[in-house]
Amino acid sequence: MGLFHDTSDPLHGVTVVVETHGEEVWVGRCNRVEEDRVLLFENDCFVAAESERTKEEWLRRAAMVGFHPRHPKLELARDQVKSVRPLIEYTD
Amino acid sequence: MPYDPALVAPMREELTRIGVPELLTASEVEEWFAETTGTALVVVNSVCGCAAGQARPAVALALRHSHLPDRLATVFAGQDLEATAAVRSRFGDVPPSSPSMALFKEGELVHFMPRHRIDSQSAEAIAAELTAAFDRYCATPSEA
Numbered sequence: 001m002g003l004f005h006d007t008s009d010p011l012h013g014v015t016v017v018v019e020t021h022g023e024e025v026w027v028g029r030c031n032r033v034e035e036d037r038v039l040l041f042e043n044d045c046f047v048a049a050e051s052e053r054t055k056e057e058w059l060r061r062a063a064m065v066g067f068h069p070r071h072p073k074l075e076l077a078r079d080q081v082k083s084v085r086p087l088i089e090y091t092d
Numbered sequence: 093m094p095y096d097p098a099l100v101a102p103m104r105e106e107l108t109r110i111g112v113p114e115l116l117t118a119s120e121v122e123e124w125f126a127e128t129t130g131t132a133l134v135v136v137n138s139v140c141g142c143a144a145g146q147a148r149p150a151v152a153l154a155l156r157h158s159h160l161p162d163r164l165a166t167v168f169a170g171q172d173l174e175a176t177a178a179v180r181s182r183f184g185d186v187p188p189s190s191p192s193m194a195l196f197k198e199g200e201l202v203h204f205m206p207r208h209r210i211d212s213q214s215a216e217a218i219a220a221e222l223t224a225a226f227d228r229y230c231a232t233p234s235e236a
Contacts, residue, residue, distance in 0.1 A: 013143060015208030029211075066187040066206035087208040 009033060016040070017059060017090060019082040023048050025055055026074060027062050033084055038076045042069035062089040094171045095139055104168060107137060112164045112171075120177035121167070128199030130162035131230045133222075134179055137168045138190035143211035145232040147191040150210075150218035157223040159230040161195065197229045199205060208226065 009029040018026040018038055028043030044067040046058045053061070061067075094100075108114060112135060124132075135151055138144040144224065155164075165173045169190035178224045180188050184200070189207035203221040210218055 013140065014212045029207075063208070065185075065204060066189045066192075066208060068187045086212045088212050091209075 005010065011086070015087045016075060016084050017087050018063075018075045018084050019058065020076070020080050021082050022080070025059065026076070027059075027067050027087055028069065028071075028074060030084070034078070036073075036078050038078060038081050038084060040074040040076075041072065043071040043074045044068055059087075060092065063087055063092075094173070097171075100139060100168065100171055103137060104166075107135060107151060107166045110152050112151065112155075112166045115165050115167050115175045115179070118173050118174045118178040121175050123187060124163075124165050125182055125199070127163065128196075130154060130198070132163040132165070132196045133161040134194050134196070135164075135166040136176065136179065136190045136192045136194075137166050138207075139170060140191070140211075143207055144191040146213060146215045147193070147210050149215040150213075151193070152224065153215060153219035154222035154226065157226055159223075159226045160232070161230050163224065183223050195225050195229060209217065 009030070011031045011033055014030050016028065016030045018040065020026070025046040026040060026043050026052070027046075028040035031039040031041055044062070046055055048055065051058055100235060104114060115124055127209070135147070137148070151181075162221055167179045169176045182196075183194060183204065184201060186204055186206070191210055192207055194203070194206040205218070209221065
């Protein structure tokens with residue numbers, strides 16, 4: 001029982017880490033991964049220049065306790081995206 | 093904006109019918125947390141079928157375990173806003189997520205399952221993590 005959504009994307013609803021080809025790393029709830037874009041809801045972003053933590057430390061903490069969703073929605077062009085993996089895979 | 097109560101009612105009942113009482117107001121939450129003896133599990137329920145659809149059956153499975161928390165409670169995120177905020181204020185610097193589950197011992201948060209450790213897992217896997225926490229924190233010293 002629950003509110004499900006109209007998608008068969010296996011990552012739909014899963015909290016994922018989106019690594020980009022640049023310095024940004026996003027964490028958020030995956031809506032869908034499409035041929036040309038990745039859609040996330042309730043996201044946070046790691047930007048090295050703005051963080052006291054390294055990317056690895058930031059991801060480790062997110063995997064341990066979660067993250068503050070500072071951005072409600074994100075659409076990333078697929079060619080910016082290096083990988084999309086469940087956040088749980090970053091757990092030690 | 094909260095969902096239609098009629099839509100949410102069955103999701104509430106999945107937990108209340110297995111003996112997990114709801115906390116509907118901040119004052120009920122405060123009263124529940126005022127008792128700090130022993131162990132206590134609070135489940136932050138959610139309408140999201142992608143995650144909570146596995147979380148609720150997982151709680152039901154876990155509550156068949158031999159070691160259990162002394163007290164149980166649930167709040168419904170996105171519905172009972174005041175109660176949910178009051179519960180989350182007990183989570184320290186843990187970011188809010190729903191569904192989620194928090195185990196307290198002697199009033200201290202000792203184990204937390206945020207949404208991302210629920211949303212990609214089967215009910216059995218979620219229950220396994222919960223029961224491992226029950227074994228660690230809810231067993232008496234001679235049982236542990």
